[in-house]
Amino acid sequence: MPTVHLLDYVAGNVRSLVNAINKVGYDVEWVRSPGDLRDVESLILPGVGHFGHCLSQLSSGGYLEPIKQHIISGKPFMGICVGLQALFEGSEENVNVPGLGVVPVRMQKFNAETKSVPHIGWNSATNTRVGSSGGQSFYGLNPSSKYYYVHSYAALYEPDVLERDGWLVATAKYGEETFIGAIARDNIFATQFHPEKSGQAGLRTLRAFLNGDKLQTLTPEDSIRTEEKIGLTRRIIACLDVRTNDAGDLVVTKGDQYDVREKDGASAGGQVRNLGKPVDMAKKYYEQGADEVTFLNITSFRNCPVADLPMLEILRRTSETVFVPLTIGGGIRDTVDTDGTHIPALDVATMYFKSGADKVSIGSDAVIAAEEFYQAGRMLSGKTAIETISKAYGNQAVVVSVDPKRVYVAKPEDTTHHTIETKYPNAAGQSYCWYQCTIKGGRETRDIDVCQLAKAVEAMGAGELLLNCIDKDGSNSGFDLELINLVKDAITIPVIASSGAGVPQHFEEVFKKTTTDAALGAGMFHRGEFTVGDVKNYLGSKDFLVRRFEPDI
Ligand code: 1PR
DSSP: OOEEEEOOOSSOOOHHHHHHHHHTTOEEEEOOSGGGGGGOSSEEEOOOSOHHHHHHHHHHTTOHHHHHHHHHTTOOEEEETHHHHTTEEEETTBTTSOOOOSEEEEEEEOOTTTSOSSEEEEEOOEETTOBTTBOEEETTOOTTOOEEEEESEEOBOOTTTTGGGTOEEEEEEETTEEEEEEEEETTEEEESSOGGGSHHHHHHHHHHHHHTOOEEEOOHHHHOOOGGGOSOOOEEEEEEEEEEOTTSOEEEEOOBTTBOBOTTSOTTOOOBOOOBOHHHHHHHHHHHTOSEEEEEEOSOOTTSOGGGOHHHHHHHHHHHHOOSOEEEESSOSOEEOTTSOEEOHHHHHHHHHHTTOSEEEEOHHHHHHHHHHHHTTSOOOSOSHHHHHHHHHOGGGEEEEEOEEEEEESSGGGOSSOOEEOSSOOTTOOOEEEEEEEETTTTEEEEEEHHHHHHHHHHHTOOEEEEOOTTTTTOOSOOOHHHHHHHHHHOSSOEEEOSOOOSHHHHHHHHHHSOOSEEEEOHHHHTTSSOHHHHHHHHHHTTOOOOOOOOOO
């Protein structure tokens, strides 16, 4: 197999990139020291996390000058995400650290007053020179395709500024802002999106770069650049709750209100509901068009050494065939291993990232951390799992999964917590409620409400909130819209609505009646009642922008 060199200067998640490169027929070799760069032909610079951190790491490792020399020499260079940002002059994210200065533009933070930041999800990358009369694309980018982005800072697009200097530019639109999704000139290609996480569209781009296939003429159908096609799509996530069943096998399960045992079993609860094998099901949902796949390890594997966690193997295998973002939750916290070794949450997360996860999802530990945050007078300790992981891997890598339950009261004064007046009073006629956070899979309630939790974890550096709802879980009765609106109003990071989806119309409802950034389904997909494709077809028929699965080409 031909070879490409990867420069992995921070211990990031590059496994999916390696898998994607292998998938398009190339082998990866690592650049281990600046001197290695002399003999490199094709170089990819991936990047995650913080601009300043990445550039300082490159600088202190002695890589900056050799990278510049590689670029000047005319040999193929590709930057991904912060690898693209590194080519620019600098970034508002850290004004004191200069970039490589190849592109004379500075990165700016997205306007968080008008939309969720980070920008997470599937968006366009459309060549600015493509018009309705046709045109050319570069490195396989297609105006009809969508690509997976996750970033808070972007190079805002100013028409013709870069094109005048010979750059090919592809843009995307987020809210009112148009930004650079990809650029190319001579031997340089860089994408703000993650091709390794962008399904077949991303693999096509990666393959085009590695094959040196720079320009393509678009078919008339693909050249039609309509406003309706441009922009962030509605993100649909398939969630797999995973645990060992009574026979000791790791299975996908699903409960209602978090009870995953069959109801027709013994009085103490029947068998754990077995809905299939995690790796196979993840692949199935990928091929149905799921925009992300989330695994929640709903029981801890207490007697297993951390390095042997069965979930690590599931991620390794899944990331070989599933090229969309993978999230793993359950047990992301400081842990004591079977031999008594203390393992910090950051190390647990690192194992998952190295196995192919793109994000970790923190549940119980986030609730405890939020309580401590308030007890300390809203002071950050710097030691929580959220803070340490987001500092090392970026906010976008940290999801907080919340498991709230409704608590009804007759009037708001009956509780110190933030209440809403609900359209759905309880049997006692009480029409106010607050949402109480729980830990340990809903088994233990805590004296903290969902708004307090959301604000605290946002301050700690969480990049996204996975908003479950125990009352709605497995009910097939639709999402808890009141809860979602409440939380969306409290924070600016993206929210994934979860629990209650039963039919495609529920996704339409949640996107129409709330400003949720994404929506997640579990049981309706596992039971085979609807596919992810059914949901997307339905949303598409209602004029929502959705990404369709692109078959291999
Ligand atoms: O606390 O950090 O170890 O994380 C444990 C994780 O496991 C948390 O994210 C918690 O939400 C999850 N979890 C724990 N117990 C259960 C359980 O079901 N017994 N599942 C559980 C959470 C909720 C969603 C579900 C949606 C949609 N499941 O994952 O997929 O409710 O379901 P639906 O569409 O069928 O209604 P930690």
